[in-house]
Amino acid sequence: MITLRRRAALLAASLLLTGCGGGAAATPEHPPAATAAGTPATPGTPAPAISVEAAPQRIPGLGTKTRAAVPDDAAQVVVVTGRGRDSPLSTVVLYRRTAAGWQAGKSWPAHNALRGWSDHHMGGDLRSPIGVYGLTDAGGLLRDPGTRLSYDHGVGFTSPGTGFEGEPLQGSFDYVIAIDYNREPGTSPLDWTRPLGAERGGGIWLHVDHGGPTHGCVSIAEEHMKELLLALDPALHPVVVMGDHASLAR
Template identity: 75%
Template sequence: MITHRARAALLAASLLLTGCGGAAASSSQRATASSDTASTATPSAPGLPAPEMSVQSAPRHIPGLGPETLADIPASARQVVVATGQDRDSPLSTVVLYHRFETGWKAGPAWPAHNALRGWTDHHTAGDLRSPIGVYGLTDAGGRLRDPGTRLPYDQSSGGFDSPGTGFEGEPLDGSFDYVIAINYNRKPGTSPLDWTRPLGAKRGGGIWLHVDHGGPTHGCVSIAEQHMKELLRALDPALHPVVVMGDHASLAR
């Protein structure tokens, strides 16, 4: 029987330049990666608080986020996706979409999620099987299936978002990239999630996405159920400058 550690080593070796998006690269994109040096809008979409909900008791700050984390959230951000890991070395997390009103932040539902096999890190590198901690923009989306109604730029590709093979627990990966949202960690904003530009260099990894959950840990991405991905895609609005805040509970509380 192949242990999780052995499986992780094999998969890490095959994904030295990528994160969860590794399986989605075409041959030309892999070649490019190898050569690379490395306003209060009224919410109406699923995943946002309903307009009729009271916001009088909304907290002024997002619960669970400490002063260092809060300071990294741009003042312009009125939508914040918070992915909170159970602990530093756990692949289990929870995702909540917050919307900022004049009186404070209102939370949407809490969705169960997975993050990287080995948990979280403040200094992500290619193949470390940890998700990067931090605050990152959400500007671009895509997937194998047609646009479900997002306001983000959406790149549909029947081949670029293939996800063959099995995960760390033997679960099939097929359909994992039916819907994805690129997390702006070591990538060029305003491009397709399939773009392999790595501003920090290839050694710092990349291809970190929000994507459809396949029932097990990821290589570095955050994954939620397909229905929740569709709700999130429909809810996010570029005019509200959405970001994701991601990390284990203790790190986000700093």
Template identity: 75%
Template sequence: MISRTPPVTLLAAALLLTGCGGGATARPQPPATAGPATTSPARPAPHISVDVAPQQLPGLGPKTWAQVPDRTRQAVVVTGRGRNSPLSTVVLYERTTEGWEAGEPWPAHNALKGWTDHHRLNDLRSPIGVYTLSDAGGRLPDPGTRLPYHHDQGFTVSGTGFEGEPLAGSFDYVVAIDYNREPGTSPRDWTRPLGAGRGGGIWFHVDHDGPTHACVSIAERHMRDLLAALDPARHPVVVMGDATALAR
């Protein structure tokens, strides 16, 4: 869910700001009396706090921010815990007239060995960068997404992960990350514009409680939330990498 400051809060704040000292009716003053004049101590103006969404995605440095397209109104930020860590956090941001508003943080896994600026096939690292999100799919039927959804029993995986956890169900829902792939095709399409050696098939998918080969995985309920939220008309992207890399 996306957290937004209620309009009534902003309205109340605006009324407080514009109402102080404006259009007040003068009160009759009591007649002057003999004796020392007294004055009332000045009261400090009330402090009014208004939450304003940031104009730039939090945690991003100028190099990373420059890669986010101007037309983007949805951004999924995946922040890795460390360069060599398989643990990360996912936050979906929505751009409004006030700025970027954040959803709740979701725990996630990334590749076993962490992150890289130059992903290679089977290097067990997730690619750092900003990538569009254009297609989804899965073994289960479309849960209700505006992305093109490719329902296919080929989204089946078996065996165990790096920590012995079962992989079954990991591809029940996926969102293709447009790294080294052709947007507008099924996530299972194996076209590799950069060449096979640069890897591919990198997705958001259902978490199996362990590190991935290169994908980003989140809990099934969060995958359903993500699929419901993503809107091609808002030109969604993923911004992904370890925290230090994203801050460049």
């Protein structure tokens, strides 16, 4: 017969074996507690694995319709997210597809067209075209910084005059990347071929920011343009996804 004293001893031992947390046993789902220094509380017992946040499997901010327009072989995606439908302010982030998911680069402030964005861009409407477009060709007034994209260097990239806010445009085309909207991929950004017709505009580029809104292009700081030129790799089939945040979320 078990005495009351013996029963109390057995109950105390049982409580010690089950550990903290209202009887949660030390199973793979409930590993032993670690000390503040990160070492196991019990010598010889391995510390629990540290959880590392994985890269997202989908690019944040892109809805079903937008994601469906991104080619399956695109492993580099430049996302231009406009602040609003009628805003000239946006941000640019380069994403790269990895085995773990989409790895995001730095977020860069940018300008887009004066009047914001359009699903049906027309020449002179002062809106940037919404959509997904290839990035195949680059160029600039300055020499090739070492990009793997086809690069056209020459005085044709001179940018005289002033912008909408009176800022000088000089240097805006020091580096440019042609956005394959209404153009023939594989040609210089200066090529004027317009497959959709001249009335649909063209000459939509990523280029150096001049401190104000553009006519239809997207502009970022010169150091970021150079960084982007060095990062883009034709073998990864880079594209740009661009539009205001609400349109991209569709």
